[in-house]
Amino acid sequence: MSAFAYRFVGHSSLPARLSDFDLAHFFQLSKDDIRSLQEQFRDEHRLAAALMVLFMRVAGRTLDGFTVIPRNLLRYAAEAVGVSAPSIASLRAIYRRRQTHTAHQRWAKDYLGLSEITPADEDELTVALKLQAQDAAHTDDLIEAAKQWLFARRILIPSSFRLLDWARAAFSQVEDQIVACVSRALPGVRGKQLIHAVHTLRPPGDATHLEWLKTAPKKHSPTTLAQTLEKVRYLKSLGTHEWDLSDVVLARQQAYARQIRVRRPVKSREIRTRLQLVELVCFLRVMLLELTDTALQQAGRRSQQLLRAAAERAQAQQGHEAVDLLKQAVQLKGVLHDETKDWQQRVLEAQRLLAGIDASADAGRSFASRVRAALAQDAQRVHACLAVLEDLDFQGQAKDAGFLQWQAWRELQQRSVGSLPPGSALPDVGPAWNPLVHGTDPKAAWRAFEASTMMALRKSVRRGSVWVDHSLSFRERDQMLISPQQWALHRKEYIAQLGVPETAFEFLQPVLTTLIAGMWGVVGACRRGKVEVGKDGMLHLSALAAMPNDREPARTRDAIYRSIGSVQFPDVILEVDAATNFSDVLLGHRARSQQELLALYGALLAHGTELDASDVALMIPGLEYAQVLAAMRSMESAKRLRRANERVVQYQSGIPLAALWGDGDKASADMMALDASRQLWNARVDPRRRTYAAGIYTHLRDRWGIVYDQPIVLNERQAGVAIEGVEQYNRTEDRIRLSLLAVDTHGFTAVGMSLSKLLGFDLCPRLRDLSQRKLFLPKPFSIPEELERATDRRVSLRAIDRGWDGLLRLAASIRTGRVSAALALQRFGSAARGDPVHRAADHLGRLLRSIYLCDYLAVDDFRREIHTLLDRGESVHQLQRAVYSGKVATERGRRPDEMQTISGSHALLTNIVLAYNTGKMHETVERLRSGSVRIEDDWLRRMGPAHFGHINFRGTMHFGIDRFAQALLDEQSGPARQMRLV
Template sequence: MSRYDLRFVGATSLPSRLSDFELDQYFRLSRTDITALNNNFRTTHRAGAAIFLLFLRNASRSLDLSVPVPRALLRHVGIALGLSTPTLASLRAMYQRPQTLYAHQAWAKSYLGLGDIDQSASSTLEEYLNAHAEEVTSVDELVTSAELWLHQHRYLIPSERAVRDLAFRCYSAAEQAIYRVITTVIHRDTLDRCREAVFKVREGNAYTVLDWLKTPPKGHGPTTLDETLDKISFLKELNVHAWALDHVPLEKQRGYSQHIQHRRPAKSRQIRSIAATIELVFFLRITLFELTDSAMYQSTRRVAGFVRNAYQKAQSAKATTAIAYRDRCLSIRDILQQQNRSAEERLADIATLLSDIGDSPSRSHAAEMRSMLVNDAGRVRTLLKALHSVDFEGVKSDPNLQNLATLRDFYDCRQTELPEDQIVPVKSTWRPLVEATDRKRALQALEVATIMELGKGLRRGSISIPHSLSYRERDRLLIDPVEWGQERARHLAMLNLPEHPHEFLASLLNTIKAGLAAVSEAMQDEMLHIDDAGLLHLQRLEALPEEPEPRKMIGLMFRQIGDVQLPELMLEVDAHTNFSEILLGRRAYTEQELIALYAALIAHGTEIDAKGVASMTPQLDPVEVNMAMRTLETQGRLRSANDRIVDFQMRHEIAKHWGSGESASSDMMSLDASRHLWNARVDPRRRTHAVGIYTHVHDRHGIIYDQPIVLNERQAGAAIEGVVNYNDSSDRVRLQLLSVDTHGYTNVAMAISKLLGFDLCPRLRNLSERKLYLPRRMEGPTDLKRALANEVSLTAIRKGWDQLLRLVASIRSGRVSATVALQRFGSAAQGDPVHRAADHLGKLLRTLYLCDYMTNVEFRREIHTILNRGESVHQLQRAVYYGRVPPERGRRTNEMIAISGSHVLLTNLVIAWNTHKMQETVDRWQRAKQPVEETWLRRIGPAHFSHINFRGTFKFSVGRYADALLQPRTTPLRDRA
């Protein structure tokens, strides 16, 4: 069932305003319904019975009899039944006899198959909530889960108090179980020591250790890294890294950690309960994990800085050498032109001029860079010593791990030279520097070689860090080997993949043969040609004929829609979708709480900060905005709210003209940021510091997934992660095609995406990537020979097939994210059997894709259209967030996720509101017999923003939508049959 379909579940009344769209989606009477009503009720009571039926179907709870039924619903029911209904009435007023009212309510329950929950079902529900309580982070979420379970299993939802009491009991039981595990793993004295250490005031400072731990990294310089490593050392002194709490779900740990993160330390110190202990333990543990990841990222940035500095010095040295070479040549020419001197004298002068040139051959640019890095070994040594507090683990035979241990021993002994007889396993490129006669310089070369290889080892998984989230041991990331052996068949059935690769490869190769034949035929038709370098060139796509009608129609449509203020837009969409209920975990109690939530969305999703939004919103204090901003950092809520808005937008009939629902595009949009932000990098296009937001845009325009990422890194993992997240819901049309640009794909990514059940379709920028790869012994058409590369090893695919399936199953089951998986098994893992199998399989899949791309003009046009649609949504995103991320924001991972999610939610609000208004306009035109061609509707879209005022004074007229958005102050007693 769609997330949008669930918005009325558990409600006791309806909002006074219901749009025609909502009536059509929720309150449509089928022919069977109308027949049953006509056969069972007299004309005078038919409308009341119909309202009972419609409300119970949507809410699974009895309607409050004293609340007036919405006028639009009364009119809608009257039209459907052919009756004259009152314009304003409650159900109690529509019935003269209470017995008749209760009888009709009982009939509606029976007709819908709804029954009161019995003891057996109650026990089943309690078991479900006990299991679900291990994942959720609040009682409110558990209440919602209970209501949804009852709705889906055709039970009437009991009173709110009964459901909440059950949810609280299950949540408390889960909390008690976690507390028992904690006290088993951690001694009581250790817990007391941790509490005392965290809440005491730091020496030389006016704030507590807890404040210090909560402070995110400020920048990416040495001072920030040193402070991060100091925090790691402090937490390890408390033995946090040794707490074996992995079986508690990570999201549950994050939820408890956020509770203490969002609370003032003085308030946390006053609380002494089981929950407070759990919060403290998981705060320390999650903080250690995140600080470790942050330290590794900052270290990588510093190493990149060393390399960049060495590159610049090597370039400068190369330029100096070139100038010196030219000066020598000019001097030799001058000597040769001195005709008044003898040849012997001139040769002697030339020999003197060249006497300082050594016999050693000239070095490559890379060798010159390595030499420059060794000259800068002082900073490298400082970094290696700082990383002494990090526990690096891995395969004992890993050469880099051995070198790390060797260097640590040298530092402990204050050794400054590499012993002559010391054998160190380094790459051949570093061997000449490590074996140099200058043993001090040899030690410096070993340090540089070690720090350069450390990052690669972490990325490919040969080196791991146990107290980390991103760099854990590979077997902890993937499905356990024993579990994989037992559950392999079940996972393969879910993935719809064969157990052995023969069947998969045979079908793939047959399809490739047909594709190559089509390419050969296209060459004969001069649709493409191969140049002397063996690269394929395509003819440009012809532009579609200009159609003025859609352009005129969209202009007229938005003139009729008119201008709108952002607050009014947010309120109207919230009234249709109740996304605020998801963000808060319940309906807002007061107007002030709801307005603060909207302000927090604006503060996170635009460049305006909390103080700025509060000053633009009457009667709102910055403290209220800051508290609401922390609420938005709760894991998963922004994603769920975005899903509900996108579901609402896609339900409109006009959206079905824009796409089939089976394709999407993904790309990164950069947000300008301060250069002092630790995770900001330089955007290569605009040459400004920025952070990235990676978004997936559906072919019906809505943004279905977002993820903050770091600029200048491969985006293939994020591209796959978005599709896996979207396809994970069984109530949607699954995505079959994802269009990306060159940065969003690799050969490994193409293989993993195909095994996950969808096609990764890149628009390739480089012609060199358009080679057609085939197995080593496979023959292709003769006229394509120059473009073919027989480099694919089927043996490599077969050898790595089982572990490749294990990797894919781990992604599909949510054990590891695609982003982390692609980092571990990407280019850094070259030589690994899994990477080799995925790389070779990806080359075959890329060949098949290129055959379709080159020969099917409509397919190529579709890829470009989907990507261009994503670019149009990016323009809207930039209108929403046109400034820069200030240095004090985006430092914490949760805050960056909240910025990304809030920004996307505001964008989706605009798209959904535009779609809704466009649908209303089209319906109005059709009722007026004004011609609207379907081909015109396909050529327009909802990513317009010129009619929306995103700034100014924010006035939220909550009163107009209070009955739809606010929780009633008192829960009325409901009449029950």
Template sequence: MPVSFLSNEQRESYGRYTGAPSPDDLARYFHLDDSDHALIAQKRGAHNRLGFAVQLGTLRYLGTFLEDPLAVPAPVLHTLAKQLRIKTFDDAKAYSTCEQRWQHATEIQTHYGYVEITERQIGFHLTRWLYALCWTGTDRPTVLFERAVTWLVTHKVLLPGSSTLERYIARLRSRVEERLWHALGRGISSEQQVRLESLLLVPVGSRSSPLDQLRKGPVMVSSRSLVVALMRLHSVRELGIRLPAAARIPATRVAALARFAGAAKVSAILRLPNPRRLATLVAFVHCLEASAQDDGLEVLEVLLRELFGDAIKADKKSRLRTLKDLDQAAATLASACQMLLDTSLPDGDLRTRLFEKIPRNALTLALEGVNALIRPADDVYYQELDAKYKTVRCFLPALVEHIRFGTNVAGQPVVAAFDWLRSNIARKKPGNDAPREVIRKPWQRHVLREDGNVDFHAYTFCVLNELHIALRRRDVFVSPSWRYADPRAGLLDGMEWEATRPIICRTLGLSAQPEPTLSALANELDRTYRAVAARLPDNPAVRFDQVGDKQELVLSPLDKLDEPASLIALRERVAGMLPRVDLPELILEVAARTGFTDAFTHLSERTARATDLPISLCAVLMAEACNTGPEPLIRGDIPALKRDRLSWVDQNYVRDDTLTAANAILVAAQSRLALANLWGGGEVASADGIRFVVPVRTVHAGPNPKYFGIGRGVTWYNLISDQFSGLNDITVPGTLRDSLILLAVVLEQQTDLQPTQIMTDTGAYSDVVFGLFRLLGYRFSPRLADVGGTRFWRIDPQANYGLLNTISAHNLSLKKIVPHWDDMLRLVGSLKLGLVPATGIMRTLQVGDRPTRLAQAIAEFGRIDKTLHTLTYIDDEAKRRGTLTQLNRGEGRHSVARAVFHGKRGELRQHYREGQEDQLGALGLVLNMIVLWNSIYMEAALDQLRADGYTVKDEDVARLSPLLHEHINMLGRYSFSVPDAVANGELRPLRDPADEE
């Protein structure tokens, strides 16, 4: 553990003013009350009174005395002099060298109760507080240092020397880490320790260690791949690693060690001290069980989806082949039916005449042919499935042996049937006691034989089909797991919920009882209906068309908004002034301006840094974002760009948590720009996805011919603010329904911006989403592509809403909401506090063929908000145009993303989920850098235009966009250097458009 972890800048700013205090800080720390004035009044001379006040304010603000007491920012002197009614303080400089200042410092320390850190009680309380922080979190030493300084200032403790506090924190972290290592190693037998250590040894004749093999998850979708994945899970379980429950080790600490073991080279782990090496392996195996189980279930999900999907395709092909035979048989039966319907034929001669025209054998064959070829409406394609039973037989024994499912009430029949398969799969004659609740009507004719027994093959496919549905809805789950755990496990309950309910209700603006909130919503809906109906005759965008016996509302599309000549000219002029720049220089410049590289910490939670580390980090981020790999960036003559350095940085610094922290810094920098605030205040955000083909073998990609052709791909789902900055992103295989991931991408974003109005395209539309967003305090505002097909709901069936009466025939029932109100509050409270996964909850609430009562209640609540949104959407052109504008910003950002992600034909070539997320996270980070850099220089260009007398209209500026990239070079071999002036904080010279002509 290195003792020195502060940078030179941090060490120099410790206990010093780094700039003028803010107005709030001046009011808080430098305000003199009556007792202060009384004490200061005892000093003789204006310079002594001012110096005493400055030392007092400095101590309160910094926690220490300055060597030169008057070396403070001018606002501090002016604030204190004004309170002391000292008009001039030119002669106050003498105070800095007089002996009186030392006496004043001692007097201030004694009178105001400031103590030294060496006092026993102070050291005890500080140590206990910092120890708890270290034990429960993974904060960097610099963060702990800053928090310790804040604690000392708050508790009136004089700051010690920076090196003293540095060594103190380093020793404390070492103690915590040693405790963690010993806690993880406690209870590990010598036999288990030998097994763990053997994971690091490379067997003779092999090129990789068992640890390397365990770290590799499945990349193919096949029955063989599923068996291998399940055997990997079995190998992990055989190690028998269980964390000691009594130790109460924080999950974040275990996960941090596991991340290191999952990414570091085996040789690096071997070099660790024995206790730490053992603890690292224990943490890795403990976390790997959940990951391995998830990988196995992910292969199972895709395999079952392909199995049942291929059966549907095979049935369609078979139907096409037999269509001619079906037509012939149907034609024969049609002729027979025509004779039966002929009333002119006497009933007695009907059979004779029929067989004369159509022989009995021909009629029998036609009937048999039709019966053989027709399919019921709820066909399960069993014949095609049964042909694939060998595939199922390959993986089913391993599946039932190694996977144990938990369940809620809805999934109990599935788990009972799965457990029966486990008990009977090895028998030659399975028992006749198979649970039959799982056999739904479409399967009964295949599973149930005439003698009452079950067909084992058909029963197996029936159970797998129901398991696939239940797993997708999370009615069944496993433990431990990251992605397939019980999404309800973290819900607030019992006394915890009783204590939290009032806080949740106040935070979300909801009532503990349903009546007040529902009554207010009912009134809002009624008022909105009446207001929109009153304005409807004057709304040229809305008309009613007669479709059959119904009237349908038609909303005219928005006319293109004309761009004034001033806007076109301003856009061209600003774009022409932006400096031409290589992407590496842009990234380095943004790093220098924002310090976002400080968010990237070493994987092992140590303070490992290296010379010119920001350059290496920027190179790795660019290699990932541009999809080129590191090859174009490698320079053998520059240590920061050597191959081994870039590989080391990529493995140890770039990961989900560091990317998220760095992104928060960039978003905050963008939001501080005056230009960005003209575009929006951060209250609005939109969500949309961009698709990437994944041409490599992986289970973390899905098919969709529309987007991926004959291959597979992923969707990168983004949340974008009205300031053009990306707030959060989620990578999902294939093209998962937007409504399943929308809530997660909003709730899990970790920036300073907190948007409350969320805009999406029609894909994220569902009643449940409307309900949850309204309960959580958001306004869900999707673009409505087909208003005519939208249902308008009402609460009062007798209310007269004029022209809207014809389209608002659907009645809401508040009785469906009232009994479940407390459960709805408990759910949104748990989501708000991050106790349950949003994606998992959305899976359980999607209203399908068997929705839960809670899902029905949330959907009913959502219909109120959906109707409110639809009414205001058709009534307010500004709202429709604002939604379209924000969605266009998302599309524009995706266009820039395509331009940046140009390498390897724009295809994502990562086998594993973590690699996909990290690479696309780096892409999002670079996009935010481009937006920030463009915004900074656009602001400078606008300032220069105003200074030159050019007319710049605010309404034109509000329609500019920083999503430009023509002036940025992203191709070729790159040089990571910036001009000295830019490195010192200056801007590059703007281009003169005249020079470009």
């Protein structure tokens, strides 16, 4: 179930005020309910029994822990069962006898099919919690998991104390297993020696090794790369890469590592040795994995940077040569037109000039060959880039070109050669590098071989044919996918999960039929003059006709937002939290005090805006810097932020007005660049604004909620992260699945289009270049004569068939969660050219793109829908920039989990604004319509909730928590405490 559906599960009370939305979505009596109540109870007891049914249905536990009943719930229930509501909205006023209360509980439990937990149920729950505890960060997560497990099985949720005992027991059992695993990895005194080693000072004695390891990489530079690999070498010297921690799941290792990161080293020394060793071992292991990934990413960027510099030098050299040629041509013209000399003298002098031109102009060289030569001449920096990676234990496929060149380079490097020895047996470097590597000059040949090795190794690492075992993202490809043995045994089951045919022939038959129908649709559009096949062989189409210039929607929108009025951002956060309780998810429990809730809001603002902890502490009265910092550290859990976002999105999309904006089965995805310091190592220069930035990639549903977010690197293809967002969203069964995702050109590749189709949705790009507007077809394929010039017969059905099994295995690995779509597209993307799986996906993607283009060109409504989805994404980007108006601080975002927290918090704040606006728009529209003001649904469809001019995001922030205390604070603590029924 979705996170929002569990909002009231496990609660023992209700807020004093219940929103109309909650009343409509959670507390409704069906006709069968009303009939059963009328048959079973007299008038004086019917209302009480109805309240018991309503509460137990959504909470999963009995109604016996509060005295106040929301008045609108009381009125609704009384009206539904046909009795008058009492003037006092109190449980004590309704239940004057405990026997009646107990009898109603028993009847409601039987009527709803709820049962008490049995010993067998408890054993099964214990096993489930033990599995959950493998990657849980806190017992609060297990308590929530227990509530949801019991609720899904229609078992009454017992007391909070009993839930806490189960959670602690499961957590303790898993912790004992982890301690045993760590003890096996570091037996005897090795654990104490490890603790002592990491807490010793490292030269020059200003910090311990642990503090040094916790320091995140700074700006991108050769020095940073060297420092990162120095940490990798230190970790390997401790034997970290040899520890067998296979019994500890990665998520749990990361949770322990997070504890070390957020705690001062002196505090770590104070905890008991057993737990200290577990946390330390997991921290060191996670650091090795993350630092190895970071080093390989930095090395790849460095090699690309050297290649780009070589291209710039080659281009400059080419320009200088062109200028020299022009000068020589002018000089030659002057000689030939010199009337003071006879024709024989002019011919002889012209011959001398032409001989010089032939010698200096390298007419036969391509630009690519010039770049390779320039890269080979940059010997010092190329050598440094390779030498710094020498201590990494690269593994590779036996025949991989990059791996073979790396092995040969290491062997020659150990012999300290500065030139290629005569008769050296070198691996094949390819025809492009052969002239340089096998030249006559041994030193130049060595420089060329190093450059060739650097580029070949980068490509092999990207496609996964070369890997490092102690890595997260750069592991062997087969380790990421379903193992060949598992695939052979359960192939049919995996394919059934995908819902696609087992053979390529069965899959391609309807695809080709659809393609034929689509081409005839384009022919019809050509005959109507909407599409034209140009002389360049490209398909050209006219712009979409503008919507009627009706001023009423704009005027109505302005009137609605004027009616909503100006509001402070803290009030927006509080109202949405009261409606969704996203703070419960972020904390892992209901807030126990106003100060705890205030610190959470401060942390959310510090992560999700340009403000830092000190800024937030100054802007929120009564909040201290240390409280904000502690809350920020506790929020660095991607799962909690994801669930909090789900709650807000589900609430926003459930508002009736949102149904006018879409059916909920379509979305768009795009990147927003957050300005960042150049000190952030993974920042890139935004080509539009020419500033350093980090990317936040968001998926916006057609009902205007951000359903998925993830940080990415600028200037890289986004097809993988686009697919990942939809796949993650579609995994929850009780929500409408996304069937269409609109993206821009950066979010599209042919391989990505194939994988998205196999995963059950369509990737629909708004292509920028006309060169993309060709129809790719198989060779033996008949087409209408009008489209002959606009087709390209470069699709091989045989290639699709040969790689079909591997392609299905790749898609099934994504579906089962073994590998993310983003990582899969990196390993099987353009770097994997020549691989059968890439070839099959590429050719299938060309076919699918042709079908999509036919619909895009011929069907105006479809094209308008794609543009509308993408335009909504741009509107939300403006709101996101209003929320995050500055840039990422210098010291922020250097670690993956920190950048993920920034992305999730920013998406949550954006969703809060969208949910608030949607709710207020709906209330305003209903109020205006009740006053006989005409507001058409078509007008509302052309509006959106991404407005922010009425919200003040800056200045002193006052959170009036008192107004929402009963909805947001634990009823057993502080001002929200309520008396239990006696």
